[in-house]
Amino acid sequence: MAQDNKKSEHGWGFQDTRFIVHPDRSVELTGGRYEICGFRMPDFIPFVENTLGVKVDPNDLHERNPPSPVAAPRRNTAFMDALQAALPDARTSEEPAERLVHSHGQATGDEVYRVLYQQLPRAVDLVFYCCDELEAQTLVRLAHEHDVCLIPYGGGTNVSGCLQLPENETRMVVAVNTQGLNKVLWVNKENRQVCVEAGITGRDLELALAAQGLTTGHEPDSVEFSTLGGWISTNASGMKKNRYGNIEDIVESVSLVTPTGQLETLHPFPRQSAGVQVRPMLFGSEGNFGLITKAVMRVRPLPEERAYQSVLFPDPERGVAFMYELSNSSYVPASIRLVDNNQFRFGLALKPAAGVGGRIKSQLQKLFIQNIKRIDISRMAVATIVMEGTAREVEVQQTLLSELAAKHQGFMAGAHNGKRGYNLTFAIAYIRDFLTKLHVLGETFETTLPWDKIHSVNRAIIAETERIHKDFGLPGRPFISYRITQLYPTGVCVYYTYGIYTRGVANPGQVAIDADHRLRAAVVEHGGAVSHHHGVGKFRHDLLKKVLPAQNADLVMALKNTLDPKNVFGVQNGVFFRGS
Ligand SMILES: Cc1cc2nc3c(=O)[nH]c(=O)nc-3n(C[C@H](O)[C@H](O)[C@H](O)COP(=O)(O)OP(=O)(O)OC[C@H]3O[C@@H](n4cnc5c(N)ncnc54)[C@H](O)[C@@H]3O)c2cc1C
Helix, strand or coil: CCCCCCECCCCCCECCCCEEECCCCCEEECCCCCCCECCCECCHHHHHHHHHCCCCCCCCCCCCCCCCCCCCCCCCHHHHHHHHHHCCCCEEECCHHHHHHCCCCCCHHHHHHHHHHCCCCCCCCEEEECCCHHHHHHHHHHHHHHCCEEEEECCCCCCCCCCCCCCCCCCCEEEEECCCCCCEEEEECCCCEEEEECCCEHHHHHHHHHCCCEECCCCCCCCCCCEHHHHHHHCCCCCCHHHHCCHHHHEEEEEEEECCEEEECCCCCCCCCCCCCCHHHHCCCCCCCCEEEEEEEECEECCCEEEEEEEEECCHHHHHHHHHHHHCCCCCCCEEEEECHHHHHHHHCCCCCCCHHHHHHHHHHHHHHHHHCCCCCCCCEEEEEEEEECHHHHHHHHHHHHHHHHHCCCEECCHHHHHHHHHHHHHHCCHHHHHHHCCEEEEEEEEEEEHHHHHHHHHHHHHHHHHHHHHCCCCCCCEEEEEEEEEECCEEEEEEEEEEECCCCCCHHHHHHHHHHHHHHHHHHCCCCCCCCCCCCCCCHHHHHHHCCHHHHHHHHHHHHHHCCCCCCCCCCHHHCCCC
16 A cells, blocks of 8 residues: 655654554554554653653643644735746745744754744745746746745754744745755766756655666665755765765755856866865855755665674773774775664663563573673663675675674674664654653754764763753753764764653743753863754854854855845854844
8 A cells, every 4th residue: 555655744754653652551653664663662661761760641741732823924025926927837835834834944942842832933924836947046036136035945854943034034034845846857877977856855866766776875864854955955964974975975066046146066077176166165055055956966876785783882982992993994884873871772662562482582682691791781882784785795894893893892783683773763753752742852963073082072961961950950860872873084973862851840842942052062162063964053053153263154154145145045044143
């Protein structure tokens, strides 16, 4: 039966997929899209209770309020008339529900919580559904002529406040939904290049390419919903970047429609020395410069073999030492992620009830780990691995990884666990909305750390989480965990996930916003990057200001003024934030 791919309106994911709780307190992920769908997980609520030190009442759900009212749209009638005359067939909408959807991304406290439980300060005035480049050029020209603000909208999955409307914007604001720009325009198999329209989602792109035996290899956790234009704009990174590169390695040229004309970056050669280039300045442009309409991307043949593996380490320190040595080798797998003990236990809590056989097996495994391997289960860290290539390449990687793991007292824990761990990410994305209903608010944010800062920043973030908990007088204990997801010779990308119980707390949404900001600030203060790939948006502009040399900001501003002198693309992300 064909799946209904309707997206959830404001929360995460597909409408047919959500966590529910049964009267016996087990939880279940509905639908059949992911490996963990369709069975009862009895350990999850007890895990939440033990970790947060609170009693959760599954009957006391924090259900969303009816959709918050949206103020009547501002209308620039001269613009609306000109738009109607120039593009009579274009689809537009002033429906409150559609405008609301296009006015936020997926950040927890500042966006999803506000939409579902409170109210957004303002929504876009019109949604324009863009279907081709000519339409884009006409729309941008008219917005420039009539002083209208345009905000490009891809999949709406960013988590940096990139789609939040600037409070000081007085003009009519139009969200430009790009999902009609979704065609693969050409494929050159010999040169391993494709030209793709920017509104295509990762899922549709990969399906179209797979039919031709190709892949971009770009696989962010949001691949089902995020778009090519969004990836370029936020400077995204996929889980398999070790093999395929980050988005800036995959995209070779970009077309951008701006108020001063169409910007084409140089011809997409594999590499070229042609003076200063504009292309790199579009990665991370966050909707401030224009509308990206298409790009040329590198593709590779689908790998002959994909294999999974997992490694258990006695503690995170030995896991990191393994990753450090691996990062200097030539056999880094397509993806390798090291999770700390808290995240490992989180994953275990999402398992079905074991039968008698399963309980015995799990007890034996525990005894083996504790008594034979002499590992303290409460400190154990786990790496999940994806290898891609020819069968022989994968075989060699397996052997070398196993040898390196043994050197760091790790031991291989099997392909099944590796596959489960890798794919769990897609399903775990749904848990945020479920936990919010259980009065648990949380967020995941990332950074880049040099090797010599990993442990000290992790300690600082754990300490800051505890301070935040105390300062806000929150019930129970906080949850904080980390995972290393991307490797570089000089350092790593680390994700932190925190959770707080907010039953009985006044204004929980604001507490979550303040906690997010304090944690992100602590990362930078202790030597981490502003962001590895989520970008700056509205949430990290003050942190960027602290680290960005003034001349750098001036240069970016000069580019903006050249491309968009009247600030049509007035979303005000990153250095352009003018805040209230
Ligand atoms: C569960 C989850 C998992 C995630 N996993 C990852 C991950 O693994 N890796 C990663 O990098 N990120 C990840 N993200 C963050 C997010 O998916 C990325 O930032 C993504 O690149 C945003 O793409 P989008 O199409 O949704 O853009 P949107 O959210 O719609 O927009 C983001 C910004 O880009 C601008 N923009 C969008 N399209 C265009 C265009 N055509 N032209 C000009 N500007 C445009 C918008 O104006 C906005 O400023 C995740 C988010 C969630 C919620």
